[in-house]
Amino acid sequence: MSAGRILVVDDDAAIRTVVREALRRDGHIVETAASVAEQRRALASFDPHVLVTDVMLPDGNGLDLVPEILAGHPNMPIIVLSAQNTLATAVRATEQGAFEYLPKPFDLAELSRVVADALAMRSAASGADDVSPPAEDIPLIGRSPPMQEVYRTIARVVANDLTVLILGESGTGKELVARAIHDLGRRKTKPFVAINMAAIPRELIESELFGHERGAFTGAQMRTAGKFEQAQGGTLFLDEIGDMPMEAQTRLLRVLQEGEFTTVGGARTIRADVRIIAATHKDLPAMIAANGFREDLFYRLNVVPIALPALRDRSSDIGELARHFLDKAAQEGLSRKRLGEDALARLAAHGWPGNVRELENLLRRLAALSREDVISGRMIDQALAGGGAEPMPQLFAGRGLEDSIETHLSAYFASFGADLPPDGLYDRILAEVEAPLLRMTLAAVKGNQLRAADLLGINRNTLRKKLTDHAIDPGRLRRSGPA
Incomplete structure (x- = not known):
């Protein structure tokens, strides 16, 4: 590890002492300061190679001073320490031009590593990136150490168009992270288009992604733009990428490699000006080993991985x-x-x-x-335990609903004699049960989709898709109310 001159600025004497001694053990020459005024004097007299500064100082904000310091010391990496452990702080530190952001409490070994990296990269330019200011209401909540790592990674990628792969269990907020990357980046004024691979029939995925021309297949009565075309200039979020069929993976890989695509049934090449963010809850390396996911596509997508904690x-x-x-x-x-x-x-x-x-x-x-x-x-x-806020009456006493369905299914199977019903029976039965449930729920809440989603225990996007699938008009139910 090469030694350097390090200036540590913090109003907490204990932190200054601990950091100074740890960095001195690494062989560095270390000076400390407790305020903005002392920092300015030390910058002039000590001429540090690296600055380590707290945000909240008694006579100013260390983060606000980063651009001013860099103007006078353009080759000096600045490491920001902060107890305000939010995504906004991490993004703002990057926006101001800081080399790295470390949330308090930090690990001394990690600080030592970051200082070493800063010294190694000292000759690289570190001017402020062209990043839009973070929104006031960023929908990512939490100050735990695992979330701090997520925030720091997001802060590093918002200023560029690198492909991001978000990994995490269902319900961890993968789409929220994708939206945050888009909303904080240079493409924020352009569309953010999301597509869930698990929710689209495999035979329609290529049409959904790339669009189709009139007459490209039965039922294609007009030209329809796909998600790539809809997201031009913006961000395309490929959710549940692990559920993409192998044949569609091949075509997606070609688009990522060549940067262009054609619609289904089309001949004109369209340039793909989109940032790709993908997400999955599946173990893609295990899928690759089982020949369920293309290894070359995985490496194309896994440029910047972000692992969301459970x-x-x-x-x-x-x-x-x-x-x-x-x-x-x-x-x-x-x-x-x-x-x-x-x-x-x-x-x-x-x-x-x-x-x-x-x-x-x-x-x-x-x-x-x-x-x-x-x-x-x-x-x-x-x-x-499965109940609501108050004790709920039993929905169906005994086997009432089960017996009724069994009676209908017995008659249905009997109607085919020695033959079997057509394939796809499971989905047809679910649809016949689901449609009246949706209509009754919407009628009970006078068409209020937010309230209906709460009652059903599903999210609003899922409800909207189901209403579209069943051609149910919530506006009509709002007007008519419950029967």
């Missing part, structure tokens, strides 16, 4: 997330609720197999159904 691995964030979701529910018209003293302990003890999405749905359900203003631990236990 909620059970960031339990310190649960309280902040819970309050955020209750506030959000109140802003959307549901009753304002707050958590009782024992409720947080119950939430922290749960394993959250559905991750952040499960937590949000639970709290929205409690906000919608609870008669109490304060959510208690007992109510949390009851809701997690």
